[in-house]
Amino acid sequence: MTETTDTREQILRAAMTRILHYGYAKTTMAEIAKDCDMSAGNIYRFFKSKLDIAEAIVRGFNQAFYQLFAEIARRSDEPALPRLTELFKARLERTYHMMQNKTKALEMADVLARERPIYYVEELAQERIYIVQILEQGRKSGEIKSLDNPNFTAEMLQIALMKFESPRFWADESYEELTREFDGVMKLLEKSLT
Template sequence: MSEVSASAAAEDTRTHILDCAEARFRTFGYGKSTMAEIAGDAHMSAANLYRYFDNKQELGVACAKRCMDELFVALRTIVRKGDHHAAATLVAFCVELARWTHSNTANEPRINELVQMINSERKDVVVWRESRLHGLLAEILARGNDSGEFDIEDVIDAAQTVHASLMLFQLQLLMGMYELPELEARAAAVANLILRGLQTRS
């Protein structure tokens, strides 16, 4: 097998492991899942599983980052769509953030165990996530400044403040309280309230 083929095979195996681990975390929870069980789901030995991930925490982090990458792709597509004004982009960003959080957790509450582990034990992952969200929000706000829609003195500070105001739509533990249409409507309403403070005064 060539080096390229071996690398592709290893990546396929890693993806398969992540698929199996995520399915188990969603069904049984992070706390009750073991590396041996995940190895069994992936039809490999535990020793082989440890060749790819040092421990369950690293496997959980890899699952979470893969899931969050899907969110970032969706949000980046919204942010960099050229035919929307900054105000409309901000509303779409907020609604997508709420939709993604709801769709990933509302009906599978056991995945929240993984979220709680990361929040308590892996602050580096939390910082990584926050910085990427801040960066995307800053892009929207800077574009609004450039177009004259917004009048923001400190875009970075404003992006962090906007992100803080969207915390409800990122709290996985609360998603079961809302039907998706209600949550999306709340996200749009919050975004429109934020816009009142950002828009240029005539």
């Protein structure tokens, strides 16, 4: 790694630690700089704002997750529908377990959704790449009926399963309740695809 990359990573680690402890709103650039033993001015050389830091944290988190999605999509010798379920279930599990003890992370996600809605549009588009790959593989194997527009179908699957991605919709539900609902919705969606 370069010195610039190391410094950037140091800032992100310090910001993540502070935000998860105190919350996004109660974290300042000066505090993050102090945690890194540098001046606030130096932080601004790497990030224009605290929101840019939050976005970089979430992008890094999601990037690691897309590697899992890519691995699921690469297993083209396996049936498509169980892999599609696996992808969406992994998304639910990640969000549920992350939010269980990290309400401060949810605060940061809410701010990002309000202040940078285009970020979420980009993230959904990235996720759709893997969904489309699996749909196409299922279509080629005959497991999934012919699709006029696989990208549109992938987008509709994301919309149909949005509840399981957003903690706002299930704050009071247990994991067992959520997985029961998820399994029911997935069965309906699978029937529509075959």
